Structure formats: C-alpha cells, structure tokens
Amino acid sequence: MPSAADLLAIGLTLKLAACTTGLLLLLSPPLAWWLARSRHWARPVVEALVALPLVLPPTVLGFYLLLAFSPDTGLGQGWQRLFDSQLAFSFSGLLIASLIYSLPFVVQPLTSAFVNLGDRELEAAATLGLGPVERFMRIVLPMTLPSFVMAAALGFAHTLGEFGVVLMIGGNIPGETQVLSIALFDHVEAQDYGNAHLLAAGLLGVAMTVLVLVYGVLQRRQRRLLAC
Secondary structure (H helix, E strand, C coil): CCCHHHHHHHHHHHHHHHHHHHHHHHHHHHHHHHHHHCCCCCHHHHHHHHHHHHHCCHHHHHHHHHHHHCCCCHHHHHHHHHHCCCCCCCHHHHHHHHHHHHHHHHHHHHHHHHHCCCCHHHHHHHHCCCCHHHHHHHHHHHHCHHHHHHHHHHHHHHHHCCCHHHHHHHCCCCCCCCCHHHHHHHHHHCCCHHHHHHHHHHHHHHHHHHHHHHHHHHHHHHHHHHHC
16 A cells, blocks of 8 residues: 555645646647747747757756746745745646646647638638637637547646656655655665555556547547548
C-alpha cells in the first residue's frame, strides 16, 4: 500500500493535472483559433513559442522559470505583494509552470481542428445574426468536440508525468510541491523498488486508461460520421 507521503503526492498530482487541464481548456481555444485563422506576420513566432516546450529540455525551461519567479524579479515581487506568498517553491508556481509546459499539447490539436473547419457553416450563422461567441458555442465547439477531448486528455496525461520542470520550480516539499514523479524518483534513489514499482505502475495505468478512453470515443464518433 502507498505510504501517507505517497498518497499526498498522488492527490497533489491529480490536483495539479486537473487545474492545469481546466485552465488550458479555457485559455487555449482563443489562441488556437488565432493561430488557425490569422495571417499576421507574427504568427510563426507565436507558433514557435507555443511549441518550444516540445523541444526544450524541461530543466532548461524550469531553470528560466525559476529565475523569473524569484523574489528579486518584478513578477516574483508583484506576486508577493498581491498574495503574500512566494511564487517559487509553491503550488501556484507549479501550476504556472505546468500551464506553460503543457500548452502545446492542448493548443496544437485545437489548432489542427480549427484549420480543417469549413467556413460555410460559420458564414451561414453570421448571416443569421449570430455573434462570434454564439457561433463558437453552437457550431465550432460541437464540430470540433473530439479535438477538445483529445486536447484535454493529452494535457492531463502530460501533466501527470512532469518531472524536470516541477522539480526545478517546486523542489521536493512533501504535501506542497512533491508530485508523483518526484516521489517515484525518491523511492528509486532509496532503492525502495517495491514502492517505486507501485507508483510507476499506477502512472502507467492511468495514462494508458486515459488514452484508450479517448481513442475509443474518437473511433465511435468517426463511425457515426461515416454512417451518416
């Protein structure tokens, strides 16, 4: 059975993954829509910034975020004044780092869906007097729902396995910043392979279950579309 510390790490990891996924599903659609529809000269730069966590070593990203979150910076000082707590080595810092690190896993599936979305339905809705928000909620969202499901699953599963970024930003504080991947690393360092296997198998099982459910939903939806 997992120890009390491991249970705290599991709860903290699930909380971090849920908060990260929920916030990204709110923040990513406008950005993905702009990337899919805009012809602005800065779009390649924005696309590169969004995709940067895919190719940048997590420790590099975590190092620069740690510097940015320092109490000596404007961001760190502003956070301290607003919330009377430091940003580095806190759950809030972990959350912000996870938002940045998991951003491409949510934005890219949505961008692809919006690129493939036709204009005919949107133009027809505009002629009927529907505003941008109504068009998105009534037309875009239902037509691209599988991509939203995929984006949520990828964002959630990716956050569960974060290690380098969260270690740099949050350290290893049990009950506050010690997530499951760090607890697993601690067990391996201590040669406690029994608990390490238990945590690793749990992570593997959750990630596999999420992906199987997502691909199952997508397959059923594709079959219904082909049957129409």
